[in-house]
Structures are given as C-alpha cells and as structure tokens.
Amino acid sequence: MTRIKGQLTTADYLPIAEYNRLVRGLEKDGEYLWETYCWLSFCTACRASDVRTLRWKDILGKSTMTRIEQKTKKNRLIKFNRDVQEKNRFLYEMLGQPAPEQYIFLSPRTGKPYSLEYINRLLKVFKVRYRLPIRAFSTHTFRKTFGRYVYELMGRSAEGLILLNQIFRHSNLETTRRYIGLAQEDIDKVFDSIHIDTYFRVESGYDGGRMPEEKAGRFFDEVKRLFTETGFSIKENKYKDGCPEVYLGKTCLYCHPQSLSGPVLKEHMELIEKILAQGTTFRYLRTDTYGEILDLTEEEELAYYHKTHDMTIGGVFLDAFRTKRRNLYKSREQVLEILVEKLRVKTLRGKSVYSNTSPAYRYIREMYGKMVSEGRLVEGCKQTASGKLPLCRTATGRELKMKRREDDRTE
Numbered sequence: 001m002t003r004i005k006g007q008l009t010t011a012d013y014l015p016i017a018e019y020n021r022l023v024r025g026l027e028k029d030g031e032y033l034w035e036t037y038c039w040l041s042f043c044t045a046c047r048a049s050d051v052r053t054l055r056w057k058d059i060l061g062k063s064t065m066t067r068i069e070q071k072t073k074k075n076r077l078i079k080f081n082r083d084v085q086e087k088n089r090f091l092y093e094m095l096g097q098p099a100p101e102q103y104i105f106l107s108p109r110t111g112k113p114y115s116l117e118y119i120n121r122l123l124k125v126f127k128v129r130y131r132l133p134i135r136a137f138s139t140h141t142f143r144k145t146f147g148r149y150v151y152e153l154m155g156r157s158a159e160g161l162i163l164l165n166q167i168f169r170h171s172n173l174e175t176t177r178r179y180i181g182l183a184q185e186d187i188d189k190v191f192d193s194i195h196i197d198t199y200f201r202v203e204s205g206y207d208g209g210r211m212p213e214e215k216a217g218r219f220f221d222e223v224k225r226l227f228t229e230t231g232f233s234i235k236e237n238k239y240k241d242g243c244p245e246v247y248l249g250k251t252c253l254y255c256h257p258q259s260l261s262g263p264v265l266k267e268h269m270e271l272i273e274k275i276l277a278q279g280t281t282f283r284y285l286r287t288d289t290y291g292e293i294l295d296l297t298e299e300e301e302l303a304y305y306h307k308t309h310d311m312t313i314g315g316v317f318l319d320a321f322r323t324k325r326r327n328l329y330k331s332r333e334q335v336l337e338i339l340v341e342k343l344r345v346k347t348l349r350g351k352s353v354y355s356n357t358s359p360a361y362r363y364i365r366e367m368y369g370k371m372v373s374e375g376r377l378v379e380g381c382k383q384t385a386s387g388k389l390p391l392c393r394t395a396t397g398r399e400l401k402m403k404r405r406e407d408d409r410t411e
Helices: 016-028 032-044 082-094 116-129 141-153 158-168 173-179 184-193 213-228 266-276 298-309 313-320 332-343 359-373 397-410
Strands: 064-068 075-079 194-203 233-235 245-248 251-255 259-265 283-294 377-384 387-394
Touching (some): 082 313, 141 158, 213 245, 313 332, 332 359, 332 387
Antiparallel strands (some): 233 245, 245 251, 251 259
16 A cells, blocks of 8 residues: 555554563563664664664664664764663674674575565564554554653653654644644643642742731732632631632642742643732732642552653663672662652642652662662662661673573573
8 A cells, every 4th residue: 555645654652561561572582683673663763764774883882873864864863871772782692793784684585674564564473472452563653652752751741742843853743743643632631731830929028038017918918809800719828927828720829928839730820920910019020930740649640650761760770870890889778769859750749758658769669679680780788887788789791691691591
C-alpha cells in the first residue's frame, strides 16, 4: 500500500512500561541484536531508515552523534548520556564486539543492513511473543514512543509539544500532537490539571514585619471584597492575627500584605492580576512563579515517577554513587535523601517531608533495590559508635561482567 505524502505513518506508540518490558524480554531471551534495534530506535528518535544504517563506530564511546537524515538531508545532533553510553557498550560486548566499521544491523545473507520489510516482519513476531498491547506495531513505533515519553517527562505541557515539534521537524504542532497519539481531550486535561506555584507581589505599607491594625484591616477587607465579587470564596484564618485565604476550585491564595501566594490554575492567572490591579489600599507590583504543582494522589504520584524516570534513573544512581576507587564508598542514606529531594515534585497535597512513606522516597528505594539486585550498585557498611552505617558505591565494569556471568550460570 502506497503512503500518501504528508500522511502520518501507520504505527502506534508503546506505553513506556510496555517498551521496557519488551527490551527486558529481548535481553532475557538473548535477542541482543534486536534489543539493540529497539534501544537505538528509541533513544535516538531517528527514523527507521536512519537506524538500520548505523555502524558501531557511530555510537561507541561517544557522548554525541551527528547524522544526516535520509529523509530531510539535514544534519541532526543526538546526545548520549552516560546511561545510554554504558548500555551501548554492554550490547556491543554481548554481540561479540564486531568491527567498529561494521553495520550494526548487518544481514549475513546479503552483506547489507536488514531491510525495513524484514525488520517489520520480525517485530510482528515479537508483538505476539511478548503479548504487546498495541494494534499497529512497526519500526516507526519507537520514534513515536520516544515522543510520547518526552511529552510525559515534561509534564504533558505545551513546552513539551514545542520541543518535540523541533526534534521531529514537523510543519506544525497539530501534526506533532497527532503523531504522538494525543487526542484533544488529553490536551484539555493537561491544561486543566496544572497549577503554578505563584506569588502575586503587592505593596501595602507592610514594614519590617509590622503593619498598623487599622491599615491591615482595610487591606484584608478590600482583598476579600475584590475576590468575592469575582466568584472566589473566603476562608478565614483560625488565628486572630492570621491572614485569610481566597480560593476558586483548587486555586488557593494565602493573602499576606506582601504577597498573595499559592497554587494557581493557569487559566486564573490573568484574572487574579486584573483583580489586584483594582486595589486602592495596596499596589500590585508583579507576579513571580516557581514551577508547576501537580494534582496527584500518593499512588498517582508514585506512578508519575515510574512513567517519567524509569528510563533514566539508572544513570542518575550510577553518577550519585560513583567513587574513584573500589575501596571508597558513600553513605547510602545521605545519597538517597539527596536523590529524593532532587526528584520530588510539588503536589496540591502539600510538600511532603523526607520519610519512608512519601511516594518519592518509596520510588527511590524501589529503584535502589533494583540496581543492587542487578549488580550495578555494590553495598557495604562501616562500624561506628552508634552502630553500622550502610554504604554503597557504583559497580566497576569488571564486577558487572562477573555478575552477568553468574546470572547466566544460574538460569
């Protein structure tokens, strides 16, 4: 069947959890060549015609790769992070370390790269073998999976769509939206659920922590009047000298004489600025924003971490626990606490403390246990006056090879 120019390629994306399951299944079954194909198709986001003609020298020991796209004839720079570089090296070794000049996907029968028709037939076999929940599975699936993954990673934001539009070089955002399988209701849902951590700065005569009681009363009365006239509700503070809150849906502002602050829906930003511009007992100065706040339950937050970080968290752990020598270790709990703080997102439930029940901590501990069981992290301990101190470091290349040989013998 001939595809009409401008028509989107018929292929669906794989949910990232299913993609990970496919790659793990291929590795477990010793299908290292086709694991390599799925891996490089995803992490480069190249078209299938560009992936099949890659040579080992293009990807080994490099932090970047420059390719001239066959379709557009334009140069494209692709970055490989440390995790990608290590995975590339591992797959190269598993395939017997071929000559660097050799095509990665070389057909021994023809002496040329495997054809797209052959690869597509093979993917249909893998779809059945690994019971993949996908209708149209083809070489183009992995590029679309990359797009969907980046979109989710960037908080399902308009910025994510714009970035993907630039990577894929689509003529417009509508093409990108359809390309990654995003329905209009999904777009609407994204913008309906994102809140911004916002401070609306005002000048009301608040000086050094003090404000005359009468002046403060006039300020609070006017703020409450302006917001209630526009449909907001008021929540009085239970403490006598405390500041009230105004809210509309899940937009909620703590009304201090220096700033009105809290989570604000994007669609309410302009409305609130117009309200504050009417003030007579205060002067609206500016709006400062400090990132997005997500409306997630604890379990949704945990699922969010899996969805957005599972593909890259390995490299984060390896960098965090890396030491110069095998006899050097790092404090396990100190590093894990840093990783939790780095990973944790703001939610409408409020900022959670560092505890073993927070979703971010649970995710980091789960991924840490996985890294240890895979032999990528090595544990140790140190005797101190208060007891044993858990330690950890990144495994060396030699330790990883020994671990893989041991696993092969036990299977």
